[in-house]
Amino acid sequence: MENKCAQSSSFAKSKLPSLCLFTEKLLWSVLLKIRKHIRWESWNKTMAKDSTFDTEVRYFIYQTLISTLQPPTTAETAKRFQLPIGKIESAFERLAASHDIALAPGSHSIWMAHPFSVLPTNYTAQIDEKKYYGNWIWDVFGIAAIVGKDAKGHTPCGCGECDDRLDLLIGKNQPITSEWLVHFVVPAKRFWEKIGFTWATILAFSSKAHLQNWLKRTTQSHGATISLQTCHQLATKWYSGRAEKYWERRSVDSTQAMFVELGLTGPFWSLWKLFFSVYRWNVWSFVGLRPPSFTWWHRVFS
16 A cells, blocks of 8 residues: 555656646647637737838848947938838837837837847857847846847846856857756746836856855845746747848747747736736636626636
8 A cells, every 4th residue: 555655656756747737738739829820800819910110120230230249329210211210210119119129218229129139247148259248147048049140148047145156158059058047037928017126136147155145135026937948939939030130029929829839828928918828717818708897706817
């Protein structure tokens, strides 16, 4: 009897986590297929397609950044397109609204053109003789993907209390073998609410102990932790081709499918109003309806 109990306990520890993950990925996949065939407007939100002019401006920004390490100013862009600065400023604003770039507060100066940071940071990607800056470790991987060349990546431990530093060789045929972890505080669907805070709290840690110390010191809630290998795969899929002229951004469902493919499931990684995981259902969002605001359903499920 004791042997049977021991075997059952061993099975639960070794098999159940994998089984739960498989089940959850399967359920997400089924929902993605359902959504693909149901064309309700609220379920198929995608960002507006760039106009031809905005596409040209975006391409000019990225190519300038890659070649010179600095983004163009509105004056330089106006000179390139032979247009008034006012029209260039409007284009920059539209590109910022569509999350192609981020502008410095209260100005039209480019702060970020993802995955590039204009300001120097501790996250660097050395490609040939050029040193590019990212906003966090995901961007270091993304820079290698967007430039299309092997890179030497560097990132410090996010705990801020040690001298641990990660040096990586990033390339198509270069496996990522480090045991470092990457922690997210902000859920995926809220990344852009406060982009500066989101990027500042996506950190790489040399160990779980360093992550726990950081959480305790900063009083931040534990969000989601992924391996460095998964972060590399995510960044490569996310950023590949972004600097090309006719690059098209992913739809919400396409991005969600990418998350599922990489094992990033559950409410933290949900981009939908659907709050779905093995823990909780939001039935109202599933059927595409919004509960009446005067009922307790609205407070519980919205």
